[in-house]
Amino acid sequence: MLVFTQNVVASSSGGCADVKDTHFTRPFQSQGYNSKLSWHLDMQHVPRAWTVSQGQGVTIGQIDTGVFEDQNLLTGSLFYFGEFSGNRRIIRKDFSGTLSIGGWGHGTGVAGVMVAPVNNVGALTGVAYKSSLVTYRANELPALLSNASVKKFSAALKAMADRSDVRIINISMGKLKKKDRMLDAIEYAYNKGKLIFASTGYLTGEEGGVYPAKFNGFVQAVTGVQYRESDPNGFDLRIAGSNPYGSYVDFAGYVFRASDGACALVLDKKGYAPKSGIGSSYAAATTSGIAALVWSANPELTREEVVSILRRSGSYASSPSQDFGYGVIDAEKAVRLAVDAL
DSSP, X not given: OXXXXXXXXXXXXXXXXXOOGGGEEOTTGGGTOOOBEEXXXXXXXXXXXXXXXXXXXXXEEEEESOOOTTOHHHHSGGGGOHHHHOSOOEEEEEOSOOSOSSTTSHHHHHHHHHHOOOXXXXXXXOTTTTOEEEEEEOOSSSBOOSHHHHHHHHHHHHHHHTOSSEEEEEEOOXXXXXXXXXXXXXXXXHHTTOEEEEEOOOEETTEEOOBTTTOBTTBEEEEEEEEOTTOTTOSSXXXXXXXXXXXTOOEEEEEEETTTTEEEEEOOSSSSSOEEXXXXXXXXXXXXXXHHHHHHHOTTOOHHHHHHHHHHTBXXXXXXXXXXXXXXXXXXXXXXXXXXXX
C-alpha cells in the first residue's frame, strides 16, 4: 500500500476569509429558489449526485450540542419546505441536563451541512436535503471534558442506537483520552448495525485526534483538508487548519479553499446568513450526508457495502493513504456505484 505523508505539515494558518458571493452557488435558481450551496459541496460533486438521490427515505442520527431553537430552517416550517424537503421529519432530544439548548451553535452548523432544506430565503442547503434527522444533545460543548459529559454522551448514543429508523450516526464531538464507557457505547451502536462517522477533532501539541474517532473498526473517522485548484481531484491532499491526520483516518473532506481562504459554509445558530467553519466536524457531516445519498439511491445495501462504495469513490481509492485514508469522496461516483449495485 502506498503511503502519502509528504504534505501533511502544510496547513491553512490565516483563518477563514469573510463570506463572499464566490463562496457559494445557487443550484436551484433556475427553479425559482434562491438556496445557497457551499463551495465545498460543489467540489465533492454533491449537486451532480442529486440527479440520482437527495437522501429521501433515510434518517441520520446526530450526537452533538443540539440544534439551536432559533434556527427555523431546522426547527420550524422551513425544514419541511415544499416539493423538495416536505416528506421528512426532525426529532430533537436533550440528554445533557442543562438549561441552554443548542449551546453556541456547533450542532446547528453540523446538522445544516447534513440536512438543511432547499429554501427561498437565501440560506444554505445541506447534502441530504430530503433526509430526516434525529438529533440528541449530549453536551454544551463538542469537547467532552469531564466524566459526567462522557456519561451523558454514552447514554445519548445508546438511545440513538436503539432507534430502528436511524441508519447513520454522525458524531462531531469527543475526548482526547480513551474512556471505556465511550467505547462500550460505540460498540453497542456498531453491533446494532449503525454506520458511524466521527470527526477527528483537533491537534493539541503533538497529540492529534479525539475519541470516538480513534476507535478503529467501529467508526469511520473523517478529517478536514484543503481544496487546491492545482489538485482538483484530491490526489495530493494537505491538512486544513488544526485538523489531525493519521493511520486511524478513513476519509477526508474539503473545509478550506487555498486560493481565496474560503472555509466551508455552515448554518449559524439563527438567521439565514452563512458562517464559516474549518473544523473536521463539517467534513464528517459532509461524509454522513453523502452516505445518506448512497443509501437512498439503493436502500438494499448493507452497512459494509455502503462503506465499500464510499472507499471506491475516494480520491485515494486505489492507494489508501496512511494519513488521509481513502481521501475525499466524489458524491456523484458514490451514488452511481450504489445504483449499479441494484
